[in-house]
Amino acid sequence: QVQLVESGGGLVQAGGSLRLSCAASTRTFSNYAMGWFRQAPGKEREFVAAISWGIGIPNYADSVKGRFTISRDNAKNTLYLQMNSLKYEDTAVYYCAASWQGRTLTTVGEYDYWGQGTQVTVSS
Numbered sequence: 001q002v003q004l005v006e007s008g009g010g011l012v013q014a015g016g017s018l019r020l021s022c023a024a025s026t027r028t029f030s031n032y033a034m035g036w037f038r039q040a041p042g043k044e045r046e047f048v049a050a051i052s053w054g055i056g057i058p059n060y061a062d063s064v065k066g067r068f069t070i071s072r073d074n075a076k077n078t079l080y081l082q083m084n085s086l087k088y089e090d091t092a093v094y095y096c097a098a099s100w101q102g103r104t105l106t107t108v109g110e111y112d113y114w115g116q117g118t119q120v121t122v123s124s
Helices: none
Strands: 004-007 010-013 018-024 033-039 046-051 058-060 068-073 078-083 092-099 118-123
Touching: 004 092, 018 033, 018 092, 018 118, 033 068, 033 078, 046 068, 046 078, 058 068, 078 092
Parallel strands: 010 118
Antiparallel strands: 004 018, 018 078, 033 046, 033 092, 046 058, 068 078, 092 118
16 A cells, blocks of 8 residues: 655746645655646546656656656655646646556556645636
8 A cells, every 4th residue: 555645735826836745655666657647626637747667757748748847756755746837727636646557657547546636726
């Protein structure tokens, strides 16, 4: 069982930045691929970014490419999402997730564990 706890959400003006963190309660953190998803009210949960296990190859949704950066610190069992140039449409609850055997890492079904989410609100 892996517990994931997100932090770092909040209210920010458009054009601003936030950094989300996700702390994992597992000694085998480096063996999991990790991802960030988001869900806005009335919408389905959508892929934001993912990072592979090991050396950490990143992958991004087109909507955040060039603005968001995913990274991981395996020594601290922590996942990060640096979000710059935030837009109103980035407003959502952001979730981190861990995948043991996912391939594309872009779909909800590939992930085994989820955090409780952290709210990000961008004012226009």
